[in-house]
Amino acid sequence: MLSSFQQSAMEFSVAAPGAVLTSGAALFYLRRVRLERPAIGVFNSRDIRILFTFIVVLPLLYVLLPHWALTCFLSVTFASALSIGLRPVMRQVPMWILIGTLIGANIWLNRTMLGTVYGWQLAWLEGDVAVLLAAMAVSNLYVQGGMKLKHVSGFALALAFYDILFTTILPVNSHLAEEFLGWPLDPSFGMRYGLFNFTIGVGDLLVYSLFLIATFKAYGRTAARFAMGLIFAFGVVAVCVAPLILDNFVTARTDVAIPAQTLFGPAAFVAYLWMRRHYGPERTMREFLASDDVVRPTAQPAPAPVPVLDPAPAPAPA
Amino acid sequence: MFETGIRQFRMAMGMVWGRKLDTTNLARLVEDARATLAEFGEPGSDVQQVLDGPLADPGARADFITRNLRRTARRLDAQSPFYTRRFAAAGIALDKLDVETLRTIPVTVKRDLVDRQSEFLCADSTRYLATRTTGTTGQPTEIWLSRYEIDLLSGLGALAAVLRDEVRESDIIQLNVSSRATVSVHLNAAFCRLIGCGCRVIGLVSPDEALDSLTSGGVTLLSTVPSYLGELVTAARRRGLGPNDFELRRIDGGSEVLTPALAAAARETFGVSHVNDVFSMTEVIPVTGRTCSARHLHHDINMGLVELLDLETGEPAEPGALATVVITPYYPYRECMPVFRYDTRDVVRRLPEGDLDCELAGVPATGPVLGKASQLLHLGAAQMVTPRELAEAVEALPSQPWPGRFRAQLLDGRLRLTLPESALDGLSEVGAHDHFARYGLDVDLALVPDADAVSLRPLRSDLRETTFVNAPALIGD
Numbered sequence: 001m002l003s004s005f006q007q008s009a010m011e012f013s014v015a016a017p018g019a020v021l022t023s024g025a026a027l028f029y030l031r032r033v034r035l036e037r038p039a040i041g042v043f044n045s046r047d048i049r050i051l052f053t054f055i056v057v058l059p060l061l062y063v064l065l066p067h068w069a070l071t072c073f074l075s076v077t078f079a080s081a082l083s084i085g086l087r088p089v090m091r092q093v094p095m096w097i098l099i100g101t102l103i104g105a106n107i108w109l110n111r112t113m114l115g116t117v118y119g120w121q122l123a124w125l126e127g128d129v130a131v132l133l134a135a136m137a138v139s140n141l142y143v144q145g146g147m148k149l150k151h152v153s154g155f156a157l158a159l160a161f162y163d164i165l166f167t168t169i170l171p172v173n174s175h176l177a178e179e180f181l182g183w184p185l186d187p188s189f190g191m192r193y194g195l196f197n198f199t200i201g202v203g204d205l206l207v208y209s210l211f212l213i214a215t216f217k218a219y220g221r222t223a224a225r226f227a228m229g230l231i232f233a234f235g236v237v238a239v240c241v242a243p244l245i246l247d248n249f250v251t252a253r254t255d256v257a258i259p260a261q262t263l264f265g266p267a268a269f270v271a272y273l274w275m276r277r278h279y280g281p282e283r284t285m286r287e288f289l290a291s292d293d294v295v296r297p298t299a300q301p302a303p304a305p306v307p308v309l310d311p312a313p314a315p316a317p318a
Numbered sequence: 319m320f321e322t323g324i325r326q327f328r329m330a331m332g333m334v335w336g337r338k339l340d341t342t343n344l345a346r347l348v349e350d351a352r353a354t355l356a357e358f359g360e361p362g363s364d365v366q367q368v369l370d371g372p373l374a375d376p377g378a379r380a381d382f383i384t385r386n387l388r389r390t391a392r393r394l395d396a397q398s399p400f401y402t403r404r405f406a407a408a409g410i411a412l413d414k415l416d417v418e419t420l421r422t423i424p425v426t427v428k429r430d431l432v433d434r435q436s437e438f439l440c441a442d443s444t445r446y447l448a449t450r451t452t453g454t455t456g457q458p459t460e461i462w463l464s465r466y467e468i469d470l471l472s473g474l475g476a477l478a479a480v481l482r483d484e485v486r487e488s489d490i491i492q493l494n495v496s497s498r499a500t501v502s503v504h505l506n507a508a509f510c511r512l513i514g515c516g517c518r519v520i521g522l523v524s525p526d527e528a529l530d531s532l533t534s535g536g537v538t539l540l541s542t543v544p545s546y547l548g549e550l551v552t553a554a555r556r557r558g559l560g561p562n563d564f565e566l567r568r569i570d571g572g573s574e575v576l577t578p579a580l581a582a583a584a585r586e587t588f589g590v591s592h593v594n595d596v597f598s599m600t601e602v603i604p605v606t607g608r609t610c611s612a613r614h615l616h617h618d619i620n621m622g623l624v625e626l627l628d629l630e631t632g633e634p635a636e637p638g639a640l641a642t643v644v645i646t647p648y649y650p651y652r653e654c655m656p657v658f659r660y661d662t663r664d665v666v667r668r669l670p671e672g673d674l675d676c677e678l679a680g681v682p683a684t685g686p687v688l689g690k691a692s693q694l695l696h697l698g699a700a701q702m703v704t705p706r707e708l709a710e711a712v713e714a715l716p717s718q719p720w721p722g723r724f725r726a727q728l729l730d731g732r733l734r735l736t737l738p739e740s741a742l743d744g745l746s747e748v749g750a751h752d753h754f755a756r757y758g759l760d761v762d763l764a765l766v767p768d769a770d771a772v773s774l775r776p777l778r779s780d781l782r783e784t785t786f787v788n789a790p791a792l793i794g795d
Binding site for chain 2: 191
């Protein structure tokens with residue numbers, strides 16, 4: 001049995017790279033890659049309500065579906081998310097080969113390799129790559145689609161209430177974590193140490209990525225550094241330290257389920273209010289794209305002109 | 319974004335199934351488009367698909383035409399007394415109607431609309447707003463539109479204008495058209511309300527009043543008829559006004575021949591880069607046409623069928639030949655008093671076969687409107703002079719006689735062109751003949767005093783409206 005401190009340290013060793021790598025990848029992508037968007041449409045507050053409704057309803061669907069149907073559903077979801085992110089940077093055929101390999105390998109690893117700790121770790125590692133890429137793609141889809149920091153912080157705040165409700169009073173989240181464990185396409189970033197699995201959900205990673213890149217888009221680099229610090233403090237450290245202080249999150253199976261958004265959501269919302277007061281209105285996507293926060297491809301030097309020799313003088317007429 | 323997707327889907331399904339479109343949904347789509355531009359500065363990359371439809375493929379286009387024709391004809395057969403009789407007389411099965419069998423149905427002409435107006439009203443629609451044509455051809459026609467049509471047409475126009483970045487929220491549109499053009503005025507006001515821009519309906523007042531408004535009110539877009547534009551250019555030059563006095567960025571003109579000389583003068587005087595030459599006609603709205611940089615006229619093929627028929631035979635015109643434009647607006651874009659195969663008698667030249675290379679190459683095109691068929695002058699079996707040729711030659715005279723006033727007649731097989739005296743200022747008789755010869759016109763010239771110029775040719779700018787500006791106060795001192 002692990003001590004609470006050991007548990008926190010190991011959770012930190014998963015949550016910290018998960019949050020930092022996913023958010024960092026999303027930011028890297030935002031600065032360099034432009035996703036296609038529809039002719040008409042901007043992400044707005046009503047979309048947040050629709051998204052939130054999905055988030056409330058989807059776990060219930062996960063609980064009700066048989067595992068084979070859930071795997072099919074998750075395969076389609078992952079394939080869609082990955083294709084959104086990879087399409088602008090890869091050609092169609094290699095892209096679908098990569099997506100097929102990622103999803104196929106995940107299913108195969110989870111069905112055949114979980115007899116050993118190394119097998120578990122390999123399966124987690126492979127799944128983590130898919131989760132990271134999916135969160136990176138979807139966060140960019142939303143922010144490049146016009147989602148503002150205002151929306152992200154409101155979304156995180158709503159999730160704070162959702163998370164505490166569905167972790168403690170109606171423990172759907174912890175039930176889902178148990179259900180997914182060891183099945184293909186677990187939507188979590190995780191790792192196994194000995195007998196224990198430590199994870200952070202793809203939803204949490206998505207919110208962190210959204211918060212970081214929406215802040216960067218809205219207010220630039222300094223604000224983004226502040227956002228990254230906030231993610232680290234409230235999305236990683238506070239989540240890992242919470243079990244040391246509170247024991248309300250231990251389930252009947254002695255798993256520890258932390259409602260991460262309950263800690264991060266209010267902090268993100270207050271931070272947004274402060275940034276709005278401090279920096280003023282958010283930049284539009286148009287203003288962001290016109291700024292030097294975007295990395296533009298350096299122009300290739302023009303090929304050197306081929307020297308043209310003067311035509312040989314025509315022979316004098318005889 | 320999710321909602322916008324649903325709205326677009328609903329609208330697309332309405333178009334595909336031919337049901338009446340939800341105009342509230344359309345108005346919200348305009349709001350979505352405005353929000354898109356505010357956030358991104360431009361619509362997404364597939365905007366052309368939204369605007370012009372997926373009709374670049376000839377097969378898809380033929381299928382689209384057939385489905386729309388059948389749907390439109392079936393509704394008219396059920397609701398329009400005029401067309402119930404006409405289709406029955408043609409003895410055609412409307413479920414088998416296509417572009418080929420369509421020719422068995424006679425074209426509808428203006429006389430039909432004038433004589434039997436009430437028979438064109440559809441039984442299942444409610445009249446809301448009537449508009450009368452200006453009667454420049456001698457017979458005004460009255461067209462009724464329903465509330466649905468007003469909401470739909472202003473919504474579709476606003477959506478296209480926002481997505482093409484033709485009109486912005488910061489714009490103010492000045493409307494110098496006849497105030498009796500009720501549909502045009504009503505649609506423009508509704509269109510501006512949806513876009514959130516300003517709409518200044520001035521009417522055809524004295525050009526000086528219109529210029530005062532243009533120079534003082536932050537007007538950025540001007541919509542008028544070419545003859546009135548000519549009066550504005552002339553008045554502006556007389557007053558020494560130039561590009562720095564205006565904030566205009568575009569001028570839209572239509573319903574009359576816009577000549578290159580006048581368009582160039584308007585660009586130079588008002589400091590705009592482009593004068594849009596738009597084809598529109600009350601009887602066949604919402605089917606309109608846009609003029610590209612190559613001076614082709616591209617008709618909208620999403621909302622109606624445009625046929626080009628030989629002036630003599632009524633059969634499809636050969637490439638390169640003159641043709642009358644016959645238009646059938648599709649249901650559900652016209653509801654209250656629709657027409658089917660309406661012969662506009664506007665003459666165009668069919669373009670030679672081959673691919674277009676202009677910026678609107680995906681949309682079928684003709685040459686520009688050359689004038690009304692009744693105003694063509696036949697000099698011989700193969701020689702014809704069109705009103706456009708005459709207008710272009712007259713408005714290019716060094717005296718800059720805008721709008722061009724003239725009367726053209728055939729006398730003893732020769733073309734007699736009557737002009738106001740001042741039109742030939744600065745030209746000798748030989749110089750004048752040389753000028754017209756450069757435009758391919760061999761004319762006998764006759765002159766009338768300038769005071770009689772208006773009687774030579776009626777123009778829309780003659781529908782002058784009066785105001786009390788510069789008149790003594792009615793009450794008080």
